[in-house]
Amino acid sequence: MARLDYAVNALGYSASLGRLVGLTSRGHYWWKNPSHVVLIDTKGVVNDLGPVEAQWFRTDDVSAGAVVGTTFYVRDTARLHAIDIDPASPTYLRIVRTVVLDWPAMMLDDFAVNPVTGQLTGVSAAGWGPGEVVSFDPVSGRLLSRTEIPALPGKSTYGAVIIDAAGTIYAINNGYQGSSRLYRITGTTAVELSTGPQMGMIDAAGCLPNPMPPRVEPPAPRPEVPVPPAPAPPVPAPAPAPVPVVQQPPPPPPAVTTPPASVPPQPVPVRAARQRPEPREELPVAAETTPMTKSRKWAIVTVILVMLGAGTAAARARG
Structure with missing residues (x-):
């Protein structure tokens, strides 16, 4: 409160x-x-x-x-x-x-939202009869329904009205027979729940949710302690490059020659024994029987040499 x-x-x-x-x-x-x-x-x-x-x-x-x-x-x-x-x-x-607002909605001293219908609903005590539950459209103001509740007293205002999630109405009459009275209304039935001092002005706002839990303050932050940096991990040495392995081709298999079966082996010829060389005999030189004598041969050679020398001198003169 x-x-x-x-x-x-x-x-x-x-x-x-x-x-x-x-x-x-x-x-x-x-x-x-x-x-x-x-x-x-x-x-x-x-x-x-x-x-x-x-x-x-x-x-x-x-x-x-x-x-x-x-x-x-x-x-x-x-x-x-x-x-x-x-x-x-x-x-x-x-x-x-x-x-x-339509009549008797314009005489309502309080109303609440009906969660079941979405309408605004209050209790009216206008007129000479018992109280009435009145519902109207909040957008147009038109009356939607009015229902007399025999157990609700009339000729007195209902200044506080609330509605729970099930659609049950709770209304307080400001003063009936010298007391304020709380009623629970379901359908066309009203039950008096409690009474209190007569009030000239009263209002209600709805069924509020449960109280919020007390606020819990977060703990004070701890002083920050400098944390030494973690040592850097050692750098691993580079791994040696693998030595390429050159695969040598396998040696070719030895050639095997097989003589054809159809060719018979040839006989190896037998060399004759080397004879001892005989001493060379000197052959007699026969006398020249041709008409060209030795003196004549040298005369021909001399003429040829003279002709070659003359030819060479002439070539030099021309050059």
Whole structure:
């Protein structure tokens, strides 16, 4: 539980933001300053997102709210405003759509998103009969269904409504017979669960998830101790190059000549015995019987030599 210094109304729960979403005039006079959108965590810490960008919009007539995705729906009398709460959207904190609600949806003091149907659902006590479960379309504002619940008291407002994952409705009546009363509604049956002091203003935002576990601080980092560099591994010596092995061709097989079987062996001739040389006999020189004598032969030779000398002299004279 947390105590705030200002009033917050139209509470809803945003699963994407993990916070409660509401409207407040924190730090401003509600009759002349715009409403602010705030986020509230489970410990009551408030984050003011800023004013809604609509100067005419005030919180004095706002009485119900719910979040569908990144759209914050709030009821302002008979009108339903759709406020963009997506921080990444160009229309952030602007009213992107306004529709007029059908009767009796315009009399709901709170509503919630039904996870089974996707509709907005609340409890109405308008009229003289018992309370009614009322569902409507948030886009068009049209009434979709209304069901009387005999066990729900009428003529009193239901300022807090939530719906669980199974579609069961939980509603708080602000004051019936001097007490605020909590009811569980299933189908057309309502069961009173508890009572408390009568309240003039009450709101609910939804079934919140279980509390987050406490944050565990990481251990302090240990002082860094310089680590000596690891020794470089020894460089292996280069392996010697392998000696090429030259393979010698195998020696040719010895030639084997086989004489043809059809040729008979030839007989080896027998050499005759060498005889002893006889002494050479001197043959008698016979006298010249030709008409050319020795003197005449030398005369012919002399003539030939003279002719050769004359020829040589003539050749020199010409050169």
